[in-house]
Amino acid sequence: MKDVMGIISLNENSDVLNNITNHRPLASVPFGGRYRIIDFVLSNMVNSGIQNVGVLTRYKHRSLIDHLRSGKDWDLDRKRDGLFIFPPENINNPAELYNGVMQNLYNNIDYIYKSRQKYVLVSGSDIIYNLNYRQVFDFHKQMKADITMIYKEINNINKLHSCSFITKMKNTRILDMEVNSCCSKSSKMCLEAYIMDKSLLIDIVNSCVSRGYIDFIKDGIVKNISILNVIGYQHTGYVAKINSIESYYQHSMDLLKTDIWKELFFKPGLVYTKVKDGAATKYTKDSVVRNSLIANGCIIEGTVKNSILFRGVRVDRGACIKNSIVMQKSVIEKNAVLENVITDKEVCITAGKILRGDKNYPLVIEKKKVI
């Protein structure tokens, strides 16, 4: 994999999680008790042996840069290669509207040119899964593919908007695709990760941009699907596509299933994230914790059921948290009750407050709010 470079392009719709994405891109939304969504794709790359990763950001990149910094925690602080973070080029130029991945790639084409790897893996950042790309790369070479894309067979496609689907396949070859279809009949969801020759990528980008084509999949791939050997690689493991508060909530709660917990966090690779140095979590004599995911650095004196607590959360005596997600450094004071609630970072729920959301539509509390 020495010969593959990684590109993570933050091409997602930026406001899908309402309050939670007010001040951060989807890629740096906290997930799974101690991670940010980007950690999964980034760790996949690192675990596969990719040592040169460029992150092309779009909006509100402060939070993401704060998270990634030098890339130390992913072992990407290297003399050569390593982690590159590219802020958007057109940030102060409203006339030149943002045009997705293609624009991102075009703006940073110099970086792609000068990297010494022959192949490139381009990925989005809003899909969570654990996969070693080495297998995909081997498959790519074995099939003599021009482009290999990863997909997943899914059951309930109704809930998935803003996705790409593979609609026609012959054996492993992809013959047609749909992007953002609201009524796709296909069950092959594209994981927005593509392996190809770097020269092909540059070719696609240049020829599209010079013709005013703006969409990477529609224009770059679908228009060329008859002349390119585009191959699908099926991923059979767990996949979480985050595109709404509901999907965020549901996929978070999926982690309370031990099989998914084991798979997503251990198989085949470990997931790295920014290290926080919190102590072990403390349970006191009154704490009642059931069916929950708890990160380090918490102090739990109350009740926590079917919930996820991020690092450094404090739950005071008599407080009760059910079916909720409490992000880092939040404080739930005495006798407060949370049910079906998502609190962002550093939220404080003062003593005795009762907050309830619906099971299908959790209540979201903004960052640093005191209630």
Next chain:
Amino acid sequence: MKLMRKKEFVAMLLAGGQGSRLGILTKKIAKPAVPFGGKYRIIDFTLSNCYNSGIDTVGVLTQYQPLELNSYIGIGRAWDLDRKNGGVSLLPPFVREKGGEWYKGTANAIYQNVSFINQYNPKFVLILSGDHIYKMDYSKMLQFHKDKESEATIAVIEVPWKEAHRFGILIPDENGRIIEFEEKPVNPKSNYASMGVYIFNWNVLKDYLEKDENDPNSSNDFGKDIIPKMLQENVRMYAYSFRGYWKDVGTVESLWEANMDLLGEKPQLDLYDYNWPIYSVTPTQPPQFISETAEINCSLVSEGCMIFGRVEHSVLFFGVHVGKNSIVKDSIVMPSVKIGRNAVIEKCIICENAVVEDNCQIGAAACNSKGITVVGDSLRVPAGQKIPAGMVIGSEQLVKRS
């Protein structure tokens, strides 16, 4: 070519001790590498104190079983001690032109590394030991040292009178100047115990190290030789009084106690203080999973644990698995230990990677004795096995016999 820039203050951390009273806990690792408090190793406290006190040059003197310690400390990244100038340096004994020798004592260890310290040409040297659990701001002690125009400052802590005979006891005058020193006195004249934390003016210490080295009757120890000699020769020595939690975890009992100290309502040692974090090498582990059947009270549980049974008044390190209906009580369970179903573990220390199979009973659960039971690392305790309290299980054979 002079590569190192001058440093005002250099710390030397003595980490070569065997800690023989810890028995099988230190069979393969040095005492400073012994796990503590759910995610740390003992040395994390001293290294974190250095970083939090603003010290960026630390020499770590290793000798006994340094392998694990070496890889743990690495280039000091976890404590932010990976620096261009200074940072952490591991200093094992080495061979010179005319042969080499082991570190004969604490003072000799520093003496053998005089040239390391000289590289930085410091004004002050801080001598530390990697065996203690405490949070201390060395920069305040240095300020005290400067204010008093001291040449040697020793940190002291008040210990209970009845325990004073176990320590090196200092007798200061009303200004804090040390007038007498007694090593483990039968009838102590004060209860100020030396914490093994010293600040010396480097030029003064250098002289005494050389003199000590040339004295064939010396045991080359700070407490036994250097300090008494300095007192005798009227070096300006002051006692710096430290208040707070400080514990020498030299024995299995004290290690167990120090861990249990963390489980109280308001423990004296606050690990959750954002202004004085204790840094450690963080394993890559997901958040802990607490199942529907789990019950956890008065405990510390770390990342990567999967708990299906009952955990009471215990410290669980990362990656520990506790099966359904099992009970873990008053115990320390070190990283990646797997405990099966229906097992009962009481007042035990279960070392890294050990496996306790279903229906085992270990420790106080198996009989009414009071001792601490220790199960060595990577051992497998077969299903249904009973191990009485106070046993130390160091090898598979012992498990089978018991």
